[in-house]
Amino acid sequence: MDPSIDAAREQVAEASRRLAAERLVHGGAGNVSVRVGERVAVTPTGSALRDLTAADVAVVDLDGRPSGGGGPAPTSELSLHLGVYRSRDALAVVHCHAPIATALSVVLDELPLVHYELALLGGAIRVAPYATFGTRELAGHVLAALEDRSAALMASHGVVTLGSTADEAVERALVLEFCCEVYWRAAAVGAPRLLSQQSLDAAAAAFAGQRSIEDMSG
Numbered sequence: 477m478d479p480s481i482d483a484a485r486e487q488v489a490e491a492s493r494r495l496a497a498e499r500l501v502h503g504g505a506g507n508v509s510v511r512v513g514e515r516v517a518v519t520p521t522g523s524a525l526r527d528l529t530a531a532d533v534a535v536v537d538l539d540g541r542p543s544g545g546g547g548p549a550p551t552s553e554l555s556l557h558l559g560v561y562r563s564r565d566a567l568a569v570v571h572c573h574a575p576i577a578t579a580l581s582v583v584l585d586e587l588p589l590v591h592y593e594l595a596l597l598g599g600a601i602r603v604a605p606y607a608t609f610g611t612r613e614l615a616g617h618v619l620a621a622l623e624d625r626s627a628a629l630m631a632s633h634g635v636v637t638l639g640s641t642a643d644e645a646v647e648r649a650l651v652l653e654f655c656c657e658v659y660w661r662a663a664a665v666g667a668p669r670l671l672s673q674q675s676l677d678a679a680a681a682a683f684a685g686q687r688s689i690e691d692m693s694g
C-alpha cells in the first residue's frame with residue numbers, strides 16, 4: 477500500500493483510541509474514516525476502538541468496495557461516511573455515541589446557540605431524524621442535517637462530525653459534547669439564554685482571525 481493510505485490508517489487508529497480515551501465511545505459504538513484521493517481508510521466492524529491499530533483499519537474505494545487487498549470488513553455505518561465524501565469536501569468523518577450529546581438527541585430538534593464555540597461547527601446543530609443504523613435512509617437524514625455545518629446530532633443514536641483531518645473531527649466532537657453539556661446543565665436550572673446569530677457570526681470571524689495569525693507565525 478502507498479504511504480499516504482498507510483498514514484491515513486494510522487490517523488484513523490489514533491483518532492479511534494482518542495475517542496475511547498475521551499469517553500466519547502464505549503466498546504465498538506463509533507467509527508472514524510479518513511479520505512485519501514479515491515480511497516477511504518475506515519474503522520472495521522465490531523472492534524473495540526480503544527485498542528485499534530493501523531493494521532485493523534479497513535480500506536475501501538468511494539463505492540465501498542474493498543481496496544488494497546482484502547483486510548478487515550468496514551464499519552456498518554460505511555454509507556454515512558461515503559455519503560459525506562461524495563457530497564462534501566471533508567477529508568475525515570467521526571461518528572460516536574457521545575453520552576450527553578446522545579441524551580440531548582432524544583429530546584431536541586436542534587441544539588440552539590448556547591455557547592460561542594458553536595461557531596466552530598457552523599451554528600446551531602440540527603438533529604437528524606431517527607432511522608436504523610447502517611441504512612442509506614439514516615445517511616440521507618444525516619447529510620441533510622449537516623448542510624452548512626461540520627456536525628450533526630442523530631436522534632436517539634449519537635453524533636457525526638467532519639474535519640480536514642481525523643484529529644480535527646475528534647476536536648469537533650469534543651466541542652459538540654461540551655456545548656451539549658452546557659445546554660444540559662443550564663436547562664436544569666433555568667431557561668437557557670441564547671446567543672444571537674450576529675454574536676455567533678462575530679465569534680466565527682474572531683476564530684478565523686486567530687487562525688490567520690497562527691498561519692502567519694507558522
Ligand SMILES: [Zn+2]
Pocket residue numbers: 505506571572573609633634
Ligand atoms: Zn452509531
